[in-house]
Amino acid sequence: MSNTPEELTNHSYDGIQEYDNPLPGWWVWLFVGSIAFCPFYWAYFHAGIPGRSIHDQYNDAVAQNLRQQFAELGELQPDRATLLKYLDDKRWLAVGESVFKTNCVSCHGPSAEGKVGPNLCDDSWKNVKTIEDVAKVIAQGAGGRAMPAWGQRLHPNELVLVACYVASLRGSNPPNAKAPEPEAKVIPPWRG
Ligand code: HEC
Missing domain, CATH: 1.10.760.10 (Cytochrome c-like domain)
Structure with a gap:
């Protein structure tokens, strides 16, 4: 992609000018998408519903493992x-x-x-x-x-x-x- 002088924005700082290049569409959608996704992510993992945070999952796994081991011991x-x-x-x-x-x-x-x-x-x-x-x-x-x-x-x-x-x-x-x-x-x- 090359730019023509008409696409220059009409300001200049210390003689430096810039083109009016839009962000690529895929980037913008990724950005918008991740913002749209984050409330759902937050609500699922961090809103305090028991058993979902990584700590709860870890503790559950440890407890389950201990139960399995203790089942072997009686x-x-x-x-x-x-x-x-x-x-x-x-x-x-x-x-x-x-x-x-x-x-x-x-x-x-x-x-x-x-x-x-x-x-x-x-x-x-x-x-x-x-x-x-x-x-x-x-x-x-x-x-x-x-x-x-x-x-x-x-x-x-x-x-x-x-x-x-x-x-x-x-x-x-x-x-x-x-x-x-x-x-x-x-x-x-x-x-x-
Ligand atoms: C709040 C502090 C504290 C904690 C926590 C603690 N202990 Fe003790 N433990 C003591 C003290 C003080 C004595 C000495 C009691 C006495 O003078 O009769 C003692 C004594 C003992 C004794 C007897 C020692 C002897 O010479 O008769 C054993 C065994 C023991 N503790 C094991 C444990 C185990 C195992 C744990 C963890 C499940 C534990 N302690 C947690 C303070 C503690």
């Missing part, structure tokens, strides 16, 4: 046999780990090395003598609610798996480990 009981069974099960410990990362690191630290709450990686325990006690303390809380009760907040399987994860950290010796609580006592190994 409902775990916090008894000794079950806790020892999952203590070495890498795949399920990963679920326990994610429960820990979501709910427990604020007080126990990212490696359970201890912050406000005690270090959970050493051999000294205050409310715990056996592996069943780990699940019990998590379910019921301790220290006059300084350690919250999680029994009503976690799925029973999450509770068992986070107990296994915590028990599996024993001996992991993280850096910056907090010293044992004064009342804590050294207890026998989980399988002892």
Whole structure:
């Protein structure tokens, strides 16, 4: 496409003149079309209708995945046999780990090395003598609610798996480990 001098707009800035070129039709329609489309897009994804935003879809997918996984487990009981069974099960410990990362690191630290709450990686325990006690303390809380009760907040399987994860950290010796609580006592190994 070449322009003739008649198509010049009749202004000039510092001696520079310009042609009166219209925008290509396809471009204009794309522009108009995208503006016309956007209220529908917004209404569908962002108007607050549950289940449609990308976050809702992600959470649904995670929940569905967890349900499928837990269907495979059945409902775990916090008894000794079950806790020892999952203590070495890498795949399920990963679920326990994610429960820990979501709910427990604020007080126990990212490696359970201890912050406000005690270090959970050493051999000294205050409310715990056996592996069943780990699940019990998590379910019921301790220290006059300084350690919250999680029994009503976690799925029973999450509770068992986070107990296994915590028990599996024993001996992991993280850096910056907090010293044992004064009342804590050294207890026998989980399988002892
Ligand atoms: C609000 C802070 C807080 C959160 C969150 C928290 N804890 Fe605790 N936890 C504590 C405190 C404080 C104690 C010590 C209680 C005591 O002195 O008897 C404790 C104690 C424990 C004990 C017993 C330790 C022992 O030596 O007897 C276990 C096991 C434990 N927590 C696991 C967990 C798990 C698993 C989670 C996440 C599901 C969690 N905690 C979340 C503060 C917390």
